[in-house]
Amino acid sequence: MAENGAILHRRDPIKSSVGNVAAHRRRQHAVTVGKERRESLVRAKRLCRVGTSGEGDGEGEAPLESGMIIEEEQSILEAQTSSAVEELKAAVSNQGKGALQKRVATLRELRRILSRSEFPPIETALRAGAISVLVQCLSFGSPDEQLLEAAWCLTNIAAGKPEETKALLPALPLLILHLGEKSSLSVAEQCAWALGNVAGEGEELRNVLLSQGVLQPLARMMLPNKGSTVRTAAWALSNLIKGPDPRAATELIKVDGVLDAIIRHLKKADDDLATEVAWVAVYLSALSNVATGLLVKSDVLQLLSERLATSSSLQLLIPVLRSLGNLVAGDLHTSCAVLVPGQEITDKVIEVLAKCLKSEHRVLKKEAAWVLSNIAAGSIEHKQLIYSSEAVPLLLRLLSTAPFDIRKEVAYVLGNLCVAPTGSDGKPNLILEHLVSLVGRGCLSGFIDLVRSADIEAARLGLQFMELVLRGMPNGEGPKLVEHEDGIDAMERFQFHENEDLRNMANGLVDKYFGEEYGLDE
């Protein structure tokens, strides 16, 4: 990972055309802004080291240090903090002409202290009464600079410990109101950032924000096509709706223009913005049935597939894949009406899922297998489609070589391929062709490995698949195959296992298929 210092190398192509130092510093800040954003995409709270508009100080600000602050420096910092807050209080009560400049300068001083060190002296600031004076600085009609600096200070206070974030409570309504369409973009964005940090703290604060009407104005900020404001708003929204209460997600999708904006961004936005929007989609699709229904009926599945097919950014692929997975898992309509076998979209989806199986990234493999398992839980046609796709050879290989959590998901896919949907007689029938073929290609040992694992769920899967093999393989081959792969041994481990279900399952199989008569006719 490159440190801040390495950023300086990037000055080369631009340096020559920029005459003055201030603009040069602003360029450095711009690069640092991007770095900071990428550095903290999902982290619930983000410290704001450089302003949203990239306006650093221009004058004489040293490059940001990422280093440690030693103890003496920390106490100096704390002293500076307290005095800055005191100065600010004085500046706020003055109304003279110079008072405005003084106010902004003091705010800036405080902001710098709060954004430069590794451990900003938030507690000191709070004890000195920073919040109430910062709230005063947020009053309507204050100059943009003042609003910006105040919101910035609040952002970084909110990025601290839980009790520090909670301290922002008195400031919340004003921060929300400054999201308004008439606010300057950088002010609105800085407020959104602060609110995003607050929302990231926990459910209680999220509920407070929602009851104060944060959703509408924040959602509106996500509608334009580009700009860092849109991205910050999307990030803050993802923190707001992440639940577990689904109401916020449902409320969001109902805001005018939001569905359209999500679709538009998934289609056209750059990777950074698309990533944040994809996370919004993740929560919408996981928590809100209304949202899922609306999303599925739009062409979002197509757009998600496109992204999976073309993007190489893992940060983007994860939420995109997960959104797809949530839509498939959450709504029957997805599998039944949209991903209909024979439709181009269906082929496309299976194709991109197979591509994810080939990825070197563990998460993509695991979650792609999960999605496939849900599709494979559908109709016979779905199973046939997957069975004949390039996914199966990949799955078989993964079953023997991949890490455990991936193997478990793969097991779900393969097992689902072998069992038909439960018919009207209540009995799940085997799809013999698939079972025979997959067993013939050597998947049984992978399942027996799962039986041997310590994970209850995995062991259960393994035993259930073994049951299919024992019951379904033609010509009574099943028991022989199982024995050959040391299946009896694996099952006998459960004889005295503490888990009663597994014990009963394993013993039941052994009794039925490897009872006293077994092996006698050989």
Added chain:
Amino acid sequence: MMVKDPSQPSRLPLKYCDQCPFFTDSVKTKAKANTEAISNSVAMDVEETQLELGFPCWIPVRRRFDPDSPFFASGNIERELLAKQVALDLTEDEKHYLRNFVDEDFRGVFCSIVGCDARLTSLEDFEDHYNARHTASCSVCSRVYPTSRLLSIHISEAHDSFFQAKVARGYEMYQCLVEGCSLKFKTYKSRHQHLVDKHKFPSSFEFFKKAHPSKKQRQKQQRKQSINKKADASSMEVENEAIDDLVSAVSKLSTSDSPSSISFGRRHTRGLTFVPRAVQRDKRPDST
């Protein structure tokens, strides 16, 4: 269930109707799953399969996970780890932003609106600034609001005599400030209480702050001074005047929302004819 003697084949039918074979990670099999867990995991049909042994045969079901399920944990961690790797490419935003700086030879442009000393560094910045500063300001007292809605609430409550008249007659005129909440109240205080009770605003929140006397005095002073001084509008609040004093109050109002007149001339008196507030409210300041 009886403890089984390992040497005896199991003949007891094992009931699995209340146990879905497919638990989500969030519902481990350690705890006996109940039907509630099944509906939580949004499994499809959970059929009890009674074979001879009562073995819970494989049944394909859709599995759904909550966003905070441990199932997704590795994806979240992975993302965070990755997030700390820095790519040195500039994003479109940064390039866009840099272009603004690189293109300009001069230090920036001053906002053309009189009384505003903002310095902007690009056309976009200027548009943004203008939209923020000069279109949501109260034409009577120059207070600036972040949304049109708040501005119009302010105008009604602070400068509209009809509003005051209706309040005096007991109508519920004070709107809740939270967008989407359609409640209205008879008094400023009761609206405030609603904000605190229902929307968890801090009780220190004040929508309408009285202007400081010193600011008023300052402005009066400025108006008396030389022509070159750019004066802010006096902050007369009609709500402090009785309705009978309306005419005199109105005549004292300045019409400083039209900078074009001021920037042309350095006249002390505003050269514009008085425009009724009802019309002013809808009128945007002219841009020069």
